[in-house]
Every structure is written in structure tokens, then in C-alpha cells.
Amino acid sequence: MSKIWPFLLVNFWAKDNKRHSVDFxxxxxxxxxxxxxxxxxxxxxxxxxxxxxxxxxxxxxxxQNTAEILSEDSQSAVIGGEKVEVGSxxxxxxxxxxxxxxxxxxxxxxxxxxxxxxxxxxxxxxxxxxxxxxxxxxxxxxxxxxxxxxxxxxxxxxxxxxxxxxxxxxxxxxxxxxxxxxxxxxxAPIFADFQSLKKGSEVVVAGYGLSWAWGVKKGSGTLRTTKLKVGNARHGQNEILIDQSVKKGVCSGDSGGPAYIEKNGDLYLMGVTSRGDSLATPLTPKCFQFSIYSRVDAxxxxxxxxxxxxxxxx
The missing domain is CATH 2.40.10.10 (Trypsin-like serine proteases)
Known part of the structure; x- marks a missing residue:
């Protein structure tokens, strides 16, 4: 399995809720x-x-804040996601x-x-x-x-x-x-019906980043996808928070990637991956809490x- 070079993940302190966020x-x-x-x-x-x-x-x-350096054995796609089929x-x-x-x-x-x-x-x-x-x-x-x-x-x-x-x-x-x-x-067509989004709405995410964030990490450079739920549809004026507590979601290498809304069999671009949690615990590795997306319509x-x-x- 391919290795990923050590990569820099930069944290900033979210004072209000004491969460660390990181660019992916x-x-x-x-x-x-x-x-x-x-x-x-x-x-x-x-x-x-x-x-x-x-x-x-x-x-x-x-x-430009504190950098976190992961080991050379770390490998980087969407955590818990499925490999995207060619032509999908x-x-x-x-x-x-x-x-x-x-x-x-x-x-x-x-x-x-x-x-x-x-x-x-x-x-x-x-x-x-x-x-x-x-x-x-x-x-x-x-x-x-x-x-x-x-x-x-x-x-x-x-x-x-x-x-x-x-x-x-x-x-x-x-x-x-x-x-x-x-x-x-x-x-991709743009999703314009933001008012219809609420907590629990389903989104489809994709990216080339980590397929697993705990133990052996796999999936380097492979496009993967998974489905997640909206955790907060109004994270500020122009962002949405996605729940990743189900132990899957976006991680390193997925920055800039899409969050799609499926409607009548088509995928509409709703968000762009911005950042996510970086505060790992013994029971909760990083990328297993939340991710934040910029709303495209905004x-x-x-x-x-x-x-x-x-x-x-x-």
C-alpha cells in the first residue's frame, strides 16, 4: 500500500466550542x-x-498557526467511503x-x-x-x-x-x-435551494484524501465517496457543518472537494470542503467529528x- 509523505495539518482554536479545525x-x-x-x-x-x-x-x-506533523507511515480519500466507479x-x-x-x-x-x-x-x-x-x-x-x-x-x-x-x-x-x-x-449543476436544507439532510461527499484515520491508513490518491448528514445547516452565514461522528467523512486530501445533493437522480453541487476537526482523542481520531463546507449558492x-x-x- 502506498505511503503518504508527512503532511502538515494546521490547527486553529475555536474558542467558543473548544474544537480544533484543520485544512484538509x-x-x-x-x-x-x-x-x-x-x-x-x-x-x-x-x-x-x-x-x-x-x-x-x-x-x-x-x-500560519501551529503545524501538526503526521508520521511518514500515514497514508492518505474519504474515510469509510467507497471507491468511485469509472464513469459514475x-x-x-x-x-x-x-x-x-x-x-x-x-x-x-x-x-x-x-x-x-x-x-x-x-x-x-x-x-x-x-x-x-x-x-x-x-x-x-x-x-x-x-x-x-x-x-x-x-x-x-x-x-x-x-x-x-x-x-x-x-x-x-x-x-x-x-x-x-x-x-x-x-x-456539475449548482444546488440553489438552500432553504430546503436542514439538520439531517443527506449529502454525498467525495475526495482523494484518507480512507481510514485510525490505525492503518489506506486509499492514497484514490477518489472515494460516502453519504453523510447535515449537522448544522446554518454554520454562520455562508457555511454548513456536516456530522462525521458516524466514523466516516472527509479528511486530508479532500480539501476543496464537493458536497452534492441528490435530486431526481441528479447530483447538484452544494458545498466545497473547507476544514474539519483535528482534535484526536484515544476514542475519537481526527476527522471523526465534523467537517465544514462553504455554501456554493452563497x-x-x-x-x-x-x-x-x-x-x-x-
Whole structure:
């Protein structure tokens, strides 16, 4: 089973409820990359180095507080989730993001043929080394199913809000090179009926991060999915809290990934993975309490404005 390099998880203290939260970014190992194609190795190994615990990687996780370093034996997808089948509805619009400069792995959602919606902490301003891949597993990445990002933009309020308990504006758009996406992929429609969501509403989440967070960790770079319940539909003005006490949910590597609402057989994009718990106990490992999502509908004006900026030179 592939290993994950030590990855930095950055905590901040939520004073009101004494919960720790963490951005869900992770770092793929060289062993994992070696299992992929020659093209993928050339692209991804170019920037991987032994200076893993550098300040650059800390910045890539999007926080400047205390860093928690997990062991080299830690491996990173959705905890307790099922592997997504090739050609499934979830795989159709869910993609991976790998930054060759920082070495971070995140998840995103295709919202147009050229735009991917993800978390702000997954994006390094000015980076020209971010790669978007369209595959069920990072090991299968090649020149056909991957695209370099041309440009990316974070929400302008993210830097100011990222240490807050609520409404961090942890959202970003990435424009990918070319107007053609691999066969079988299509943009996800946006879920606009937020008022219908309440505690207990079911959501479908997906990501390339940890498949197990206790003991042996599996599933490195594999797209997985599971169903969860809304814990608090109004976690601030623009966020939703998802209950992960059922010992499954999103974890490291799932940052920026989607939360879908299933309606009449179709999946609608409702949220973008922002952060989750990092306070482990002997009986409750991290990622087994909650996760927080940015509501896509709340950021629609920003998405429309930023999309126009990213595509204006097309």
C-alpha cells in the first residue's frame, strides 16, 4: 500500500466550542507517484524533494498557526467511503488538484469546461505549477487526463477571514488550459435551494484524501465517496457543518472537494470542503467529528464575477 509523505495539518482554536479545525490538504509520496505513468512521474516528481517540511508547504496548507506533523507511515480519500466507479455520476465532475510547487493534493469540482471550483487554501497565488487531473486514481494520471492551470483566484476575503470560526471565504476558482475535457466529464449543476436544507439532510461527499484515520491508513490518491448528514445547516452565514461522528467523512486530501445533493437522480453541487476537526482523542481520531463546507449558492455572485475575470482573454 502506498505511503503518504508527512503532511502538515494546521490547527486553529475555536474558542467558543473548544474544537480544533484543520485544512484538509496533504502531500503525495514519491512511492505513490512512481506507480503512475511516465508522463505523470515527469510532471509530479519535478518539484518533490526531501525538503518536505519547508515553510513553503506550511503556506500551501493555507494557515500560519501551529503545524501538526503526521508520521511518514500515514497514508492518505474519504474515510469509510467507497471507491468511485469509472464513469459514475460523481466522477463525472469531481477532479484532483496537485501543486508541483508545494506538493499539496486537493480535490475540486468542474463547474464549466475550463473552470474548477475548490478551496482557497488549495490555491497558491501566482502559482504556475498546479495540475488538474481527471481520473479515479492519481496513479492513473497521464498527459491525456491532466491539464495545467492557467490562472487561479482566491476569494478576496480569505486572507482576512481564514482564522475565523465562521465564514472564512475558503473558496477559489482555477482555470485550466484548453477548452476540451476528457470524455465522460461534465460540469456539475449548482444546488440553489438552500432553504430546503436542514439538520439531517443527506449529502454525498467525495475526495482523494484518507480512507481510514485510525490505525492503518489506506486509499492514497484514490477518489472515494460516502453519504453523510447535515449537522448544522446554518454554520454562520455562508457555511454548513456536516456530522462525521458516524466514523466516516472527509479528511486530508479532500480539501476543496464537493458536497452534492441528490435530486431526481441528479447530483447538484452544494458545498466545497473547507476544514474539519483535528482534535484526536484515544476514542475519537481526527476527522471523526465534523467537517465544514462553504455554501456554493452563497458565493454565486463571486463565482460569476471571478469566472468572467478568468475567461476574459479567451
Amino acid at each position: 490538504c496533504t502531500f503525495p509520496s514519491e512511492n505513490l507517484v512512481k506507480q503512475g505513468s511516465k508522463t505523470a512521474r515527469c510532471m509530479m516528481l519535478k518539484k518533490l524533494s526531501l525538503t518536505l517540511l519547508s515553510v513553503t508547504m506550511l503556506a500551501a496548507c493555507g494557515q 455520476r460523481i466522477m463525472r465532475s469531481t477532479v484532483g488538484l496537485y501543486d508541483e510547487g508545494s506538493g499539496t493534493l486537493c480535490t475540486g469540482t468542474l463547474i464549466s469546461k475550463e473552470l474548477v471550483l475548490t478551496a482557497a487554501h488549495c490555491v497558491t497565488p501566482g502559482s504556475t505549477h498546479q495540475l488538474v487531473f481527471f481520473t479515479d486514481d492519481i496513479k492513473n494520471m497521464n498527459a491525456y487526463n491532466s491539464r495545467y492551470a492557467i490562472k487561479s483566484l482566491r476569494h478576496e476575503d480569505y486572507e482576512r477571514n481564514r482564522g475565523r470560526k465562521y465564514d472564512t471565504a475558503d473558496i477559489a476558482l482555477v482555470r485550466i488550459r484548453g477548452e476540451y475535457i476528457p470524455v465522460g466529464y461534465a460540469p 458565493y454565486l455572485p463571486w463565482i460569476k464575477k471571478t469566472s468572467a475575470l478568468l475567461l476574459k482573454d479567451r
